[in-house]
Amino acid sequence: MSERKIKIYDATEMVVGRLASKVAKAALLGERVVIVNAEKAIITGDRRTVIEAYKDKFNIRTSYNPRKGPFHHRRPDRMVRRIIRGMLPWPRPRGKAAFKRIRVFIGIPKEFTDEDKIVLEESRYDSLKRKFITVGDLSFELGWRNPEVA
Numbered sequence: 001m002s003e004r005k006i007k008i009y010d011a012t013e014m015v016v017g018r019l020a021s022k023v024a025k026a027a028l029l030g031e032r033v034v035i036v037n038a039e040k041a042i043i044t045g046d047r048r049t050v051i052e053a054y055k056d057k058f059n060i061r062t063s064y065n066p067r068k069g070p071f072h073h074r075r076p077d078r079m080v081r082r083i084i085r086g087m088l089p090w091p092r093p094r095g096k097a098a099f100k101r102i103r104v105f106i107g108i109p110k111e112f113t114d115e116d117k118i119v120l121e122e123s124r125y126d127s128l129k130r131k132f133i134t135v136g137d138l139s140f141e142l143g144w145r146n147p148e149v150a
Contacts, residue, residue: 006032010117011041016083016135018123024087027098035104036112039076039136042125047133051141058142074144076135077104106146
């Protein structure tokens with residue numbers, strides 16, 4: 001089995017849906033994928049509307065046993081990974097194997113500082129003057145507190 005090079009995507013100022021579709025496709029093709037700076041990815045739309053939509057989603061749970069899910073993440077890396085999972089054929093073994101090849105990090109870990117990062121220019125948000133919210137800001141609004149800042 002040949003050792004494939006890991007693809008490293010920098011999520012800074014990237015639209016998270018566009019980035020997720022590229023990452024999901026690469027993972028389905030058998031490549032190992034790492035996403036860094038997940039908290040700097042962008043969700044387009046009005047800030048208040050996006051926050052309200054995610055808060056509404058947090059109210060969805062099972063009434064008979066909340067431990068059985070659905071589970072809603074507050075951490076930016078987990079949120080991005082969950083968005084990517086939605087673009088994979090998750091119930092199938094092929095989708096689960098692809099999901100295991102994806103790693104998402106907050107910031108840039110030491111082992112990935114020297115390597116070349118892939119920047120998808122077509123996935124960048126073309127005008128930062130339009131309405132958007134970063135995944136880190138959304139996570140903060142949902143109750144996540146960054147332990148590095150505190």
